[in-house]
Amino acid sequence: MGEDGNRAYGHKTFSRSRSHFADRITADGRDGWPVAAGRYRLVVSRACPWASRAVVSRRLLGLEEALPMAVADPIQDDRSWRFTLDPDGRDPVLGIRFLAEAYDKRETDYPGGVSVPAVVDVPTGRLVTNDYQQLTLDLATEWTALHREGAPDLYPRDRRDEIDAVMAEVYEDLNNGVYRAGFATHQAEYERACTAVFRRLDALAERLAGQRYLVGDTITEADIRLFTTLVRFDPVYHGHFKCNRWKLAENPVLWAYARDLFQTPGFGDTVDFDHIKRHYYQVHSGINPTGVVPLGPDLAGWTSPHHREELGGRPFGDGKPPGPVPEGEKVTPRGRPA
Numbered sequence: 001m002g003e004d005g006n007r008a009y010g011h012k013t014f015s016r017s018r019s020h021f022a023d024r025i026t027a028d029g030r031d032g033w034p035v036a037a038g039r040y041r042l043v044v045s046r047a048c049p050w051a052s053r054a055v056v057s058r059r060l061l062g063l064e065e066a067l068p069m070a071v072a073d074p075i076q077d078d079r080s081w082r083f084t085l086d087p088d089g090r091d092p093v094l095g096i097r098f099l100a101e102a103y104d105k106r107e108t109d110y111p112g113g114v115s116v117p118a119v120v121d122v123p124t125g126r127l128v129t130n131d132y133q134q135l136t137l138d139l140a141t142e143w144t145a146l147h148r149e150g151a152p153d154l155y156p157r158d159r160r161d162e163i164d165a166v167m168a169e170v171y172e173d174l175n176n177g178v179y180r181a182g183f184a185t186h187q188a189e190y191e192r193a194c195t196a197v198f199r200r201l202d203a204l205a206e207r208l209a210g211q212r213y214l215v216g217d218t219i220t221e222a223d224i225r226l227f228t229t230l231v232r233f234d235p236v237y238h239g240h241f242k243c244n245r246w247k248l249a250e251n252p253v254l255w256a257y258a259r260d261l262f263q264t265p266g267f268g269d270t271v272d273f274d275h276i277k278r279h280y281y282q283v284h285s286g287i288n289p290t291g292v293v294p295l296g297p298d299l300a301g302w303t304s305p306h307h308r309e310e311l312g313g314r315p316f317g318d319g320k321p322p323g324p325v326p327e328g329e330k331v332t333p334r335g336r337p338a
């Protein structure tokens with residue numbers, strides 16, 4: 001287990017390692033990995049916010065058939081992510097029991113952690129990339145030939161500077177900031193991180209009070225990256241990571257924004273609250289030694305009216321929402337609001 005396991009958190013300061021395998025899958029195949037339908041397998045955990053970005057993007061862009069997905073058990077063991085949700089505990093396409101086997105095929109004795117999201121080359125079984133920051137940008141801009149009809153432009157060229165700027169702040173203070181708060185082993189370190197989390201949330205609430213989405217009037221990559229943190233906020237970051245000045249559900253603007261996205265096809269239909277809660281509370285035994293998973297929060301509110309459409313906005317721009325979740329990828333009722 002690596003940085004999201006327990007061992008690495010014995011240190012004084014939490015620091016996130018950089019992705020080691022940063023090859024890119026591109027239209028022109030310049031890293032040796034050309035975009036191709038059915039050639040690669042996206043390995044995720046629905047618990048993981050970084051992997052969940054890719055799960056949402058893939059749905060919004062209609063890449064489900066072109067880039068099939070393997071969902072790991074939310075509970076890692078000491079060999080990291082495993083395919084124990086599949087028959088015989090093996091991914092049916094890659095034939096492996098542990099994601100680590102694909103890492104080993106790529107580089108023997110690689111000393112780093114085995115992380116999701118990961119993209120594996122099916123013919124060779126080798127890991128291609130675990131670079132979660134680049135992966136979704138490439139799905140949006142390099143995989144265009146395989147996008148569904150009506151797919152949104154998640155990274156519009158004329159808005160990239162603004163999107164990048166918002167995403168950088170959201171990454172520092174929120175996406176990664178909640179981890180810094182949660183894994184702090186010193187009071188001052190925790191207080192710094194937690195303060196930054198809520199300062200950023202306050203600023204975002206102000207920004208989103210009068211506009212439906214973070215940048216422009218359509219959904220972009222920036223919304224996906226904020227959503228994957230907000231959806232985990234009350235279930236895990238508020239309690240387990242001690243980001244508890246207030247709950248998401250207590251902030252009218254952000255709670256409505258998060259519900260709006262949750263109810264947009266491609267967002268909420270990918271979320272498994274059961275996987276999320278069991279992963280954080282059971283895997284991080286350093287901060288939750290009993291492994292007890294709380295029963296709350298009540299999820300019913302996620303499906304309540306949000307009224308954000310009154311702000312206007314065109315969620316998919318000139319496109320349209322994705323169709324239903326493919327059979328076999330539906331989140332079980334246990335992980336969804338009743």
Ligand SMILES: N[C@@H](CCC(=O)N[C@@H](CS)C(=O)NCC(=O)O)C(=O)O
Binds near residue numbers: 002003
């Ligand atoms: N570790 C990744 C980021 C993604 C990530 O942290 N994923 C977590 C799950 S939320 C993971 O797989 N952790 C296990 C590990 O790093 O060993 C990276 O920095 O490249």
